[in-house]
């Protein structure tokens with residue numbers, strides 16, 4: 001078996017000892033990421049019963065499980081990921097690479113003309129560990145999510161999107177302020193301190 005690098009060994013041991021990994025396993029959530037959304041929900045109440053929501057970068061499905069639980073069998077949750085995802089009751093899934101026009105079209109067709117109340121994006125590329133590669137890739141996915149929100153959000157709708165601090169970050173926030181009444185960043189406790197990830201929460205979409 002090939003020898004593990006120091007950083008992958010560190011990741012494995014941190015993962016096994018992580019309180020959120022343990023809680024996710026115990027409570028039946030598919031990912032520790034669910035606690036990031038739950039912590040944002042606690043203060044911001046972005047999800048509600050009957051909500052219409054799209055979850056971009058949904059696999060393995062923690063956020064979708066959580067959104068479906070709050071939606072309570074009413075409203076609609078459409079999830080998408082480049083990877084496959086095991087079915088979740090109350091969640092429609094489209095598999096594909098969100099950077100491809102054909103995948104975007106499939107999602108838009110699925111929504112038909114219906115607008116949604118909330119766009120979630122936890123999309124993150126496979127990290128190369130090289131900032132000059134990772135930052136533009138992550139930023140591109142976030143920009144696609146933001147453009148998508150412009151197309152599908154109902155007036156007054158909300159967007160929660162994962163960003164990585166670095167080149168382009170301030171500009172994205174500035175742009176969001178032109179289209180949403182309230183824009184804040186969130187670093188939930190469940191997000192690892194040394195991760196550059198941060199969530200942009202933009203509320204009360206105004207039509208563009």
Ligand SMILES: C[S@@+](CC[C@H](N)C(=O)[O-])C[C@H]1O[C@@H](n2cnc3c(N)ncnc32)[C@H](O)[C@@H]1O
Nearest residue numbers: 031033057059060061062063082098122123124
């Ligand atoms: C941090 S994980 C999401 C975890 C998820 N929120 C949960 O609670 O289970 C990021 C996801 O983004 C997806 N992703 C990355 N690039 C993508 C792309 N181009 N199109 C669609 N999904 C993508 C990955 O496959 C991965 O499943």
